[in-house]
Amino acid sequence: MPLYEYQCKNCNESFEKIVRFSEAEQLPPCPNCGSTDTRKKISAAAALGGSSSGSTGGGCGSGGGFT
Template identity: 45%
Template sequence: MPIYEYRCESCSGKFEVLTRFAERDSLQMCPSCESTKTRVMVSSFAVAGGSESASSLDFGSEQTGGGCCGGACGSCGSSPN
């Protein structure tokens, strides 16, 4: 089961609930103030709409300034500078 993060609108506290997806949008009680004025926070993986942050995961291809070891091995960090 996934863990969803909720935010309490009464005390602005955050808490996590292990629940099913079908019950994600159901009301959860805040463990701090026992209020049910809580909202589920959108998980990062669920954020659609194309952001550039996804490119950070693409380190399979060789980029500049990295090399195999960050330049410590001498064979990959030999940029003339």
């Protein structure tokens, strides 16, 4: 599950929350002041998590003799 970082626009509090995909579109309330006026920030954890386990196996994309 992705970890998202949010920032409250009311008190400027930043907080992180792990959300399911079904909840990804919902903005969680601020844990500090309870305001729902929050915005999603780009998660640093998601950016770091990339594809470091690169397995360079067979390349399927070579050739391509189809018309």
